[in-house]
Amino acid sequence: MSPLALTLGEPAGIGPEIVLMAWTLRKAALLPAFCAVGDPDLLRARAGLLGLDVPVVACKPEEAARLFGDALPVHPAGPTATAAPGRPDGTSAPAVLESLERGVDLVLEGRACGLVTAPLAKSVVYGAGFPFPGHTEYLAARCAPPGGAAPRPVMMIWSPELAVVPATIHVPLRAVPDLLTIELLVETGHIVHRDMRRRFGLAAPRLAFAGLNPHAGEGGTIGSEDEDVVRPAVERLMAEGVEARGPLPADTLFHPAARATYDAVIGMYHDQVLGPVKTLAFHDGVNTTLGLPFVRTSPDHGTAFDLAGTGRADPSSLVAALRLAARLAEGERAARHAEQAA
Template sequence: MDAPLALTLGEPAGIGPEIALMAWRDRAARHIPAFCAVGDPELLERRARLLGLDIPITACAAHEAAGIFAHALPVHPVGPRATAAPGAPDETSAPAVIESLDRAVDLVQAGAARALVTAPLAKSVVYAAGFPFPGHTEYLAARCTPPGGTAPRPVMMIWSPELAVVPATIHVPLAAVPALLTVDLLMETARIVDRDMRARFGLERPRLAFAGLNPHAGEDGTLGREDEEVVRPAVEALRREGIDARGPLPADTMFHAEARAGYDVAIGMYHDQVLIPAKALAFHEGVNTTLGLPFVRTSPDHGTAFGIAGTGRADPSSLMAALRLAARLAAGDHGRARIQAAG
């Protein structure tokens, strides 16, 4: 029997616990692969009672989860109790959040789980407890660094059946973006995308489309020189390496249906340039997946949603999509099942 997916519960005061419960509840109708929650079983029991969900929860070792999943939600119990109430983040629960993440990664690296799916965490809460990383991505890169070795460079991709996008720069002020863009950055990003789209998604020749930084991709340099001096040279160098890259393309005409049919991944220069169309097209089905790691990691493409936590109004669709995609990508490590990324 296949190893389960390892699912962290994320911030206890957010919607992570309840969408995990909903995903198990709807497992048959929504074709949810077997997963094992990693964390505090009592947190899930309390949230189930609050929401009136009749869901059996069984504490177990991860290797037992696949056999339990059909009749109960398996939980690999770790760490201290997660005590925060829904909608009321409490820094005393930070150790539970961090322990859930640590142990889930351990399970994946040991082969007891076949992929990692992470529920949203509240950065302010874990920062207060001394968590030294800006977020999941940087933490995972550190966990995958061999002693004395070089950390892998993780790349964030937002994937849905309608569109897959990668921002070359992520959580930085817009004013800082031009100085951060270099030929090397764009080429390294594209190489990782190309490699993982082949190895994980089974695309024989991924088509990468680069958005220009400036309006109309710079209008031949009249609206800014970055597209001619950074983006175009990167694209040309990638093509010489055999990577199917094109651009810079005007971002305002890249995301309608006909344009999307011409590429598999859009690489943007900054966060909102590509995440706005991705979320507009598939807000509830988008998945955040981290490329460049030695294992599969996916996550819902939303935050903790404190405002609706504990109300039963949370939509589990993005978590369900993250679970399904993680299982498909993990299977692709062996069977290379083809998954069309966009279009």
Template sequence: MRNHLLALTQGDPAGVGPEISLMAWLLRKQLRLPAFVYLGNAVALQSLAAQLGLAVPVLRVGWDEAAASFDEALPVIEIEGASPANPGQPDPANAAGVIEAIEAGVAAVNAGLAAALVTNPIAKSVLYAAGFSHPGHTEFLAELAGRGGKAVPQPVMMIWSEGLAVVPVTIHVPLSAVPALLTTELIVETGKIVAADLARRFGIARPRLALSGLNPHAGEGGALGSEDDAVVAPAVARLRALGIDAKGPYPADTMFHERARAGYDVALAMYHDQALIPIKTIAFDEGVNVTLGLPFIRTSPDHGTAFDIAGKGVARPDSLCAALRLAARMAETETETKV
């Protein structure tokens, strides 16, 4: 029988990750959430539940007990380095436990103990202060996937919702650096990874990719910049030559209204805000961060640690619940595709 259990990392314990995990468990029957096991500190999680008045029994378990206990308690795999934290007070001393939980989640998925990995938000600044050497969560996951002599994959960030999915080709870089970083090769490789994962893990036989231009009006025939004709259009042509249904470059300001969205499965935008502003406008509470291109499935809430509201009981678990549902759906689709 295939394992349906999801591994959920604690994220930064001073952020909202622990409390939205408790809230998600309370909503498990109402929202028909898949079974998940929390990777963190069981005593700290139980204490937080009591502090917030959440009637969540927390049970420390082994991997072989996690799925069976989910209906009656929130199962926790104890992470040795995870320690109690004060909500809203980030501390570099918590970094070791944050990293260990991520490593344990990846190891569990690779070993078949869990079907997919769902990660709660981390604070990169906190990890940097403790000596973390990776640019972010996604790059760390790619490095973990490449351990043991395997090639390090190129991860691709997709923000997904029921009404819109977007991929920024360049991500967390200054806007001034985008034109130099944006190459035809980068766009093509990103498009190939997106098309492959949409087919394998989303069940879309022939994914439709819409690519935005970099400049206003997609360059207006070169009058507003040369990159759209010289970089983006050749990438579209190469993707089409590979049998991928790619179109563009389109003016970004007309790509995201309802009629336009009906014409594609995912929008590839050339920089961060070009992709994330529309989806956070359309699906602010329900967006899911999905990492494509990894040998395992990884989703995450599309929000940060929210230290300012952590521990106050006002955080919303919507995005985490959506991330859990999507991870389970992707795992099921991937299994069916392999059959």
């Protein structure tokens, strides 16, 4: 299988150093081969600053698996990044965006089996004219066929303890009830069901839908959204062959006995489900994008400018993202092989 493509993220953040740290853990963590995409000199400089013994070798992705045991393979992309840890400069945005663009090219060309993205600083790339809210929307746009619509991406935060999907993401809480529709929840449920079967290898994924209101609305006495939107969406999904339950009270949905009854929770808003998963798995949670034609994961944290260059960054989430990406890429490869054989 081809290596994973790993973008470096914001040069002034912790992205470059957790990439270096992850490579040093390649044997202990049984990491799949990956090829960093970005500026090799940035990685050499950051390794020197942190005292990490990491040989960095510029190469093509096709050479990465052979080199990976002895050196960190890097596919050069973007300008030389001069930003110091914690201090983005004029090279930051071009370095981030060219690394990201080239990483997507590699997966679309079949030269990488999946994409893992280190964190970017939205304020930095917005200042350079980046027109997308974040990684996810950019990736979906890159997958749009000529003249066609982009696929709808769905954000899942996955960990061994809990997998969650927010139906609405970075929107004000007061906007959530108006954004929730039966169609949105049905489409989200189908995307989660399909990718959990295809890539996670679950024959019949069990989806639990959290209610929007306290006690899932108490039969409509505490808000009407759960009876008018969530319940009909769940019923439609069940009629269409998806194992789904809900609306369920969110306050009793995340204890161990409840978690044993489902494979993923679809929540109505961001903090409803991200709070529990980050409480349970702060260091090994993984952000994975469902609904794309290729595998994409990322660490479930930001650039951490305050930690950059200190050596105190924790690579655990990136290690988990690399391992999950390899697992999902193998699931995708097997699914495509089965389709071709049918």
